[in-house]
Amino acid sequence: MPPExxxxxxxxxxxxTDLLDTARAVFLEHGYAxxxxxxxxxxxQISKASLYREHPxxxxxxxxxxxxxADAGRDAMRPHLQRLESAEDTREGLIALAEIxxxxxxxxxxxxxxxxxxxxAERLPEVAAAYLEDSWERNIRALAxxxxxxxxxxxLRAPDPHLAAEQLTWLVIGAPLNRRLLAGxxxxxxxxxxxxxxxxxxxxxxxxxxxxLHA
Numbered sequence: 001m002p003p004e005x006x007x008x009x010x011x012x013x014x015x016x017t018d019l020l021d022t023a024r025a026v027f028l029e030h031g032y033a034x035x036x037x038x039x040x041x042x043x044x045q046i047s048k049a050s051l052y053r054e055h056p057x058x059x060x061x062x063x064x065x066x067x068x069x070a071d072a073g074r075d076a077m078r079p080h081l082q083r084l085e086s087a088e089d090t091r092e093g094l095i096a097l098a099e100i101x102x103x104x105x106x107x108x109x110x111x112x113x114x115x116x117x118x119x120x121a122e123r124l125p126e127v128a129a130a131y132l133e134d135s136w137e138r139n140i141r142a143l144a145x146x147x148x149x150x151x152x153x154x155x156l157r158a159p160d161p162h163l164a165a166e167q168l169t170w171l172v173i174g175a176p177l178n179r180r181l182l183a184g185x186x187x188x189x190x191x192x193x194x195x196x197x198x199x200x201x202x203x204x205x206x207x208x209x210x211x212x213l214h215a
Contacts, residue, residue, distance in 0.1 A: 015050075018044075
């Protein structure tokens with residue numbers, strides 16, 4: 001009996017999260033204006049009709065991509081914040097957290113998505129607003145909760161923890177973020193001040209007046 005032959009059909013196309021990942025790659029490569037639903041369908045190995053069944057327009061697909069990206073990073077900072085809260089030395093804990101923040105926010109893929117969302121923010125303000133809320137603002141609130149907990153234990157002075165969280169974040173990432181976005185490169189530029197300097201500036205305003213920074 002002849003060996004059973006294997007039918008070779010067209011490989012199954014991408015759907016769901018895989019489709020969004022594929023579409024995001026196309027948007028990042030070509031920008032919003034340069035991306036077509038035809039190109040995304042071809043990259044995902046599905047028909048254009050199948051693509052439109054999942055996402056009825058390019059705007060809807062773009063919004064879904066941005067939402068999925070923000071969701072993927074949801075609460076990513078939580079374990080690092082827990083380590084800060086339990087650190088024996090608050091300054092060292094803040095420095096460790098600041099290193100994570102700088103590496104994460106200035107990461108290549110994060111910057112690429114930030115540029116992509118910003119490029120369409122005027123035309124799709126609701127998408128940009130959702131991205132701001134679900135990524136940036138969520139992390140600021142989580143950091144504020146941790147700073148409040150440290151203040152309650154006398155490790156910091158933070159009458160407005162949300163403001164303190166915003167100021168710490170911008171001290172850590174503001175200058176290098178601005179340079180990388182405006183210079184059009186994701187490579188480290190070597191000019192950013194060490195995170196320890198940012199933390200010391202933060203503690204000059206928010207450190208305990210008479211208490212130690214140690215547990």
